[in-house]
Amino acid sequence: MVQYTAAPLDASFAALSDPTRRGVLELLARADASISGLAEKFRMTLTGMKKHVGVLEKAGLVTTRKVGRVRTCRLGQLGLAAEAEWIERYRQLWEERFGELDKVIGELKLKEEDRGPKDK
């Protein structure tokens, strides 16, 4: 199994913390796009979009290639497997932790019902 160090998770989660960057990823998952095309679609300056694409590129989520005067963006090799894995593991721990609480609440409810059940 591949071991992931902390650093890539840092960069990818930070990259995902912006709605424009998440939108760019969703768009590129459907088709490649130029930076100017992306800027237009997200109603943003070219400089602003360049920064967002830069963050995505550093995180390995996007690659860019310049042909002539156009820089085309496409999805990078990072499929967010390690990120999905971390969240999934956390969700399991979280559910176990809240499951304990639910059990206590469930037991309290049962006691309540024993004390005074209401007829239909």
Added chain:
Amino acid sequence: MVQYTAAPLDASFAALSDPTRRGVLELLARADASISGLAEKFRMTLTGMKKHVGVLEKAGLVTTRKVGRVRTCRLGQLGLAAEAEWIERYRQLWEERFGELDKVIGELKLKEEDRGPKDK
């Protein structure tokens, strides 16, 4: 189905972009802890840990409660369901996109084999 706006995803992904904060969550998933206890465990100043806990608290990932002079941290109500859902959807799109590429590579390999298969 619950509809999530962009803002909570922003805060939670940003909260996850730090190894100490991810470590705190994993630790709290096992047991509640005081801020000073967390600071000690992560070899960090109290001020530094307070900041990290503040970020986690704002994102809904942790709740704190002060009893006397001790502030205790426990897991918040946010189980990262929306975050898992976003990543899962993206992973599917990503796999479809790279699946197309794999198909092309697979076809090229078949052609290569047709041209000159090696006997055992």
